[in-house]
Structures are given as C-alpha cells and as structure tokens.
Amino acid sequence: xxxxxxxxxxxxxxxxxxxxxxxxxxxxxxxxxxxxxxxxxxxxxxxxxxxxxxxxxxxxxxxxxxxxxxxxxxxxxxxxxxxxxxxxxxxxxxxxxxxxxxxxxxxxxxxxxxxxxxxxxxxxxxxxxxxxxxxxxxxxxxxxxxxxxxxxxxxxxxxxxxxxxxxxxxxxxxxxxxxxxxxxxxxxxxxxxxxxxxxxxxxxxxxxxxxxxxxxxxxxxxxxxxxxxxxxxxxxxxxxxxxxxxx
Amino acid sequence: xxxxxxxxxxxxxxxxxxxxxxxxxxxxxxxxxxxxxxxxxxxxxxxxxxxxxxxxxxxxxxxxxxxxxxxxxxxxxxxxxxxxxxxxxxxxxxxxxxxxxxxxxxxxxxxxxxxxxxxxxxxxxxxxxxxxxxxxxxxxxxxxxxxxxxxxxxxxxxxxxxxxxxxxxxxxxxxxxxxxxxxxxxxxxxxxxxxxxxxxxxxxxxxxxxxxxxxxxxxxxxxxxxxxxxxxxxxxxxxxxxxxxxx
DNA sequence: TGTGTCAATATGTATAGACATAAGAGAAAG
DNA sequence: CTTTCTCTTATGTCTATACATATTGACACA
Numbered sequence: 001x002x003x004x005x006x007x008x009x010x011x012x013x014x015x016x017x018x019x020x021x022x023x024x025x026x027x028x029x030x031x032x033x034x035x036x037x038x039x040x041x042x043x044x045x046x047x048x049x050x051x052x053x054x055x056x057x058x059x060x061x062x063x064x065x066x067x068x069x070x071x072x073x074x075x076x077x078x079x080x081x082x083x084x085x086x087x088x089x090x091x092x093x094x095x096x097x098x099x100x101x102x103x104x105x106x107x108x109x110x111x112x113x114x115x116x117x118x119x120x121x122x123x124x125x126x127x128x129x130x131x132x133x134x135x136x137x138x139x140x141x142x143x144x145x146x147x148x149x150x151x152x153x154x155x156x157x158x159x160x161x162x163x164x165x166x167x168x169x170x171x172x173x174x175x176x177x178x179x180x181x182x183x184x185x186x187x188x189x190x191x192x193x194x195x196x197x198x199x200x201x202x203x204x205x206x207x208x209x210x211x212x213x214x215x216x217x218x219x220x221x222x223x224x225x226x227x228x229x230x231x232x233x234x235x236x237x238x239x240x241x242x243x244x245x246x247x
Numbered sequence: 248x249x250x251x252x253x254x255x256x257x258x259x260x261x262x263x264x265x266x267x268x269x270x271x272x273x274x275x276x277x278x279x280x281x282x283x284x285x286x287x288x289x290x291x292x293x294x295x296x297x298x299x300x301x302x303x304x305x306x307x308x309x310x311x312x313x314x315x316x317x318x319x320x321x322x323x324x325x326x327x328x329x330x331x332x333x334x335x336x337x338x339x340x341x342x343x344x345x346x347x348x349x350x351x352x353x354x355x356x357x358x359x360x361x362x363x364x365x366x367x368x369x370x371x372x373x374x375x376x377x378x379x380x381x382x383x384x385x386x387x388x389x390x391x392x393x394x395x396x397x398x399x400x401x402x403x404x405x406x407x408x409x410x411x412x413x414x415x416x417x418x419x420x421x422x423x424x425x426x427x428x429x430x431x432x433x434x435x436x437x438x439x440x441x442x443x444x445x446x447x448x449x450x451x452x453x454x455x456x457x458x459x460x461x462x463x464x465x466x467x468x469x470x471x472x473x474x475x476x477x478x479x480x481x482x483x484x485x486x487x488x489x490x491x492x493x494x
Numbered sequence: 495t496g497t498g499t500c501a502a503t504a505t506g507t508a509t510a511g512a513c514a515t516a517a518g519a520g521a522a523a524g
Numbered sequence: 525c526t527t528t529c530t531c532t533t534a535t536g537t538c539t540a541t542a543c544a545t546a547t548t549g550a551c552a553c554a
Binding site: 290291292302306309310320321322323324325326 | 502503504505506507
Binding site for chain 2: 030032089187
C-alpha cells in the first residue's frame, strides 16, 4: 500500500517571452529566498529600464504574480513579497473509474439503494441552509476487480436536478452522470478518517472499526445546492495526492 | 464531531473593471452550461465590437481564462471551452498551531525524540531518489488542551538545511521553523487513513487500531529534497477542507 | 491524386501614450 | 499640535498600433 516510489522532484522550464522571463526571474528571487517576505520589488519603472521594455510588459508579469498571491501591490508604495503564504496545494479530483483504472484493475459499479423522498432536518446539516425540498438518496458501490473499492452515499437535489428522477443509475454512477449534465460553480471537500460502522462496514464487507478515508463533497451551482456525496474508502489502499504548484 | 454547521454557499462579487466584467461574463456562460465544452467563444474581434473596447482589453480577459484552464486558445481557429476539467480543489495547509487555535483550544508542543544520523535505504523511499546523506529525525507532539492532537514524524535534510543541527526544537516545532528559514518551491501531500500502531498509538495515547488521518508532506527547494513530514491525526476530530475556486 | 506554396486569419506579444485612483509626504490652516 | 489640503508618485486600466507566429484553406503544379 505504501507505494511511495512515485516521488520525483519537479523541473523548471525555459521562458519563451519577455514577460514570462521577467515573471520567472522575480519568482525565482522569491522562492529562492533572496527576496524575503516584505521585500520591496523594484518599481515597474526600474524594471522597464532593467529589461529595456515598456511598462505594460512589466505590468503583465507583476499582475500575474499579484493575483497568484506571491506578491502584494500597493499604490504609491510599490510591490512587496507576501508573507509566507498559507501553503496551498491543489487536489485533483477525478472520477472513481479513473482511480481504479490507474491501479490497473477492472472497474465495476453497482447501485445498492435508491430512494426519492422529501428532505429531512438531517439533510440540511449536509446540504446547507438552502436545503432543497425533494431529494434523491442513493448508495453505490465501486469495485476494483473483486475488491470493494469505495462506498458512495449520495444525495441529489431534485429541485436543482429534476431530470434525475428519470435516471435509474443502475449502470452509470451519479458522479459522471451529474458532471456532464449539471454545471457546477463551487465545490467543497472535507476529508477525514473514520472507523467503519454499519451500514458502511457491511456494504464494503470489512470488519467494524476498519479505518476508512472519508471524502465528503458538496457542490453548488449558482448558490443553489446540487449534490452531496460521501465516499468511503476502506483500509489503506487509497490515498489522495495534492501538489503545490506555484502560479 | 460532525460539525457540519459551517456550510455556506459562496457569493458572487461585482466586477470593477471592463476586462474583469468580460472575464466574469464569459466564465458565467461556461459554468452555467450555456457554453458547453467545445463551444467556440466569440473571436477577440467580435468581443471588441460587443464591449466597444480595444483588443488588448479582451485579450487580457481571455488570457486569464486560458491560463486558468477554463478555455483553450488555438491560433487561427479561435478560443474554445475546455472539456469538463478534472475538478481541482485547493487545499489550504496551515500550521498546526493555527488549526488548534481555530478550535478555540490552547496549543502546546513537545519534542519527543531528536536524532541526527546518516540516511538509510528506507529514507530514500520517503525523500526520493536524490536522498541526502545526513538527516535529522524527530518525533513531536502537538496538543490541543490536554488532548494529543497530532503526532508529527519529521525528517529534515541536513544537506539542504545544515543550520538545523544548531536548533533544539524543544520549544519551536519544525514546521514553523522551516517555513521562515527555508524557501520552498514545491510540496506534495499524500492523504490517507490508517489504523494506529505503536509507536504512533502509544505516542498519541490511543488504542491500537484507532483510525488516523495521515498527511504526508514532501518539500523540495530547487529540486533538492528539504523535508518529509508525516502528521498523524487520531480519531475523527480533525478534517481537512478543500475548496474549489474558479480561477 | 497527392503535394507544395501562398495568402488569409486569429492569436501572442510588445509599444508608447493616456487618464484614473490610492496613498503617502509635506505644506497650510485651524 | 492636529486637521486639512495639495502635490507627487506608483499602480490600475485602457487604447491604437505593430509585428510575429501558427494554422487553415485554396490554388497551382507535378
């Protein structure tokens, strides 16, 4: 399970245009520590002299650095290296089918339960204050070969996605169905570890108390809740990877 | 533990400049689904007419959309809405002290063990192929009140950070020490769930088999491995949050 | 039919200039 | 000494223009 052999340091690439060269140069000064947090970056005017270019070119580079959060720009004062930023990592969320494929195992999917119902108080806990009136609740199992890879507990707002009542979800998982049907504007993920209890433990066919990686995803489209999904990955066979990428 | 009351849908904000208005308009068309993947966005020239502005203004908006991955630009052909992107979420990695503070509990820290040594084969598994020769290995405990909140297992490359030998780490955790001393260019996080075993279970004072959330972080500076950290969060009291943010 | 050439076109990058805006510094007024 | 005003300055945005570059379609040629 501890397949840590896929570790590789990243590589730099050559800049192609002037503004990218300026951008790389400055970012280099920052990430190398030569320009510590609080350091005042040369004024745009000074950089135009240094690189012998127009202010717009310098501005393009500095603007990108600014809205990627590496520097802060203050009128009249100049541009400054930002405090060591709360390190942000990008978590790439893929379809479960892709995860299984990546393991080289055959993927299969079954629907365990499906129920249309009115929403209850407990649902508002999961979907937020603007909880829809009607819901579709499902439990699904994703297999990697013979192995139960993930148990999915899913709520779909029938207010936001009325078409879902016409879909059986017998052969197609709700995730890929939704992603091609409903545009989404925001998603939030909560990740934690939990001991498996029924019905999760029975569904996954693991002993009670088996540690599970839980990923809960809430999705909104234009401020309206669309869906809630809880993915239960049993044991230690699954790990999420998040990479920091400057810019 | 399931403190799900901190759920709120996001809000839109008003554009301040023309290019931001263009950017928001187009992004709106895309995330609302009105312009599906593959749709050809109006040419820059058409947009300059529509918004009555110069091409540079349109270009600034489209460029940002392009390098945030929402659209793809092809010379001579135009700009196209990209395929439903691999959903990416941003994981905000904070100092453990901040996490404890956020819970409203008093933070304290102790160093359990500290050892300078030559690197072994097993270390290359963790730090990658360019494993350093000399290492500093530590085990630390982070408390939230009386509760063991997190057990940290830490390796620091003494090749990359020779200064670390002079630091006792008795009162300051390696994380904040490193972050203000060593600039880093890349970080990778692996997140999984695991049953606690000795020495982790004994260090955290929890029963063997207690599910733990494991966050492993590898950090490089200029392609050289700097540090490896494994954070063991026992039980279900901790959860990571990752938010999708368009742009 | 296949291929090479060429012009048309949309984007990529850069320029010089313009005005707006905010924020700091210093002067003037209370 | 404090408040208020003006002036200066660096950034924020926008324009009109220019040339480079990649790609496509059309046309001519073997």
